[in-house]
Amino acid sequence: MLRILAGLILVLGLGSAATAEDIDKTVLTISGKISGEESVDLSIRQLTQLSRVSYTTSTPWHDGKVSFEGVLLGTLMKHVGATGENAEFIALNEYRSTLPVSDFKEHSPLLAYMKDGKYMTIRDKGPLFVIYPFDDKPELKTEVFFSRSVWQIRSIEFR
Ligand SMILES: Nc1nc2c(c(=O)[nH]1)N[C@H]1C(S)=C(S)[C@@H](COP(=O)(O)O)O[C@H]1N2
Ligand SMILES: [Mo]
Numbered sequence: 001m002l003r004i005l006a007g008l009i010l011v012l013g014l015g016s017a018a019t020a021e022d023i024d025k026t027v028l029t030i031s032g033k034i035s036g037e038e039s040v041d042l043s044i045r046q047l048t049q050l051s052r053v054s055y056t057t058s059t060p061w062h063d064g065k066v067s068f069e070g071v072l073l074g075t076l077m078k079h080v081g082a083t084g085e086n087a088e089f090i091a092l093n094e095y096r097s098t099l100p101v102s103d104f105k106e107h108s109p110l111l112a113y114m115k116d117g118k119y120m121t122i123r124d125k126g127p128l129f130v131i132y133p134f135d136d137k138p139e140l141k142t143e144v145f146f147s148r149s150v151w152q153i154r155s156i157e158f159r
Contacts, residue, residue, distance in 0.1 A: 023119075027127045032088075032158035035081025044127065047113050051075055055110055057135040060146060061125065068131045070112035074104040077158075084158040089130065089150040092122065099130070099148050101158075107132055107140065111153070125151035 023045045031039035050071040058065050071079075073087075090096045103109060112131045113119060120126020129151040134140045 028153065029155040030080050031155065033082060033084035034158060040080050044113055044119060047071055050079055053110055055131060055133050057133055059134055067116050068110060068112035069114040070110040073109050073111055076111055077104060082158040086159045088157045088159065089153055090155045091150050092152040092154050095150065097148050097150050122152055128153040
């Protein structure tokens with residue numbers, strides 16, 4: 001029993017983007033109004049090759065200030081040649097939230113892949129987490145933006 005449990009924990013651990021071995025696995029699929037292909041699969045490595053931005057901010061889900069690194073959603077959108085007015089973010093648990101693309105310019109949300117210098121495990125709300133610069137403007141600390149702060153992201157569809 002213990003051995004089975006240990007095995008399960010190992011498998012679950014490998015399922016996250018936390019280790020060097022799985023940095024090349026697809027973590028994000030982007031579809032909808034994008035250029036060329038019907039959909040684009042991206043790994044953590046590919047995401048880290050886009051311009052990297054970091055935010056240090058408080059959030060409703062962490063104690064104190066936390067530092068996140070990732071790619072701006074505006075940058076990612078350009079990278080895949082996306083158009084459209086809305087982007088639907090779908091999480092591993094099927095939670096979904098539609099973000100107006102106008103947010104990307106107005107508030108510069110980050111698609112974070114690192115927290116405090118480490119890749120985020122699924123348990124830690126990874127591998128990908130939308131983070132707004134909450135401490136910059138009081139309007140960001142509201143339910144509207146919290147509901148757009150999707151964690152455990154698996155796919156994005158531009159519409
Ligand atoms: N993956 C995922 N992200 C999510 C959610 C969720 O259920 N799953 N809930 C959203 C909503 S509606 C809000 S208000 C906050 C909820 O944060 P809380 O569960 O800490 O209250 O996270 C957002 N991001
Ligand atoms: Mo919410």
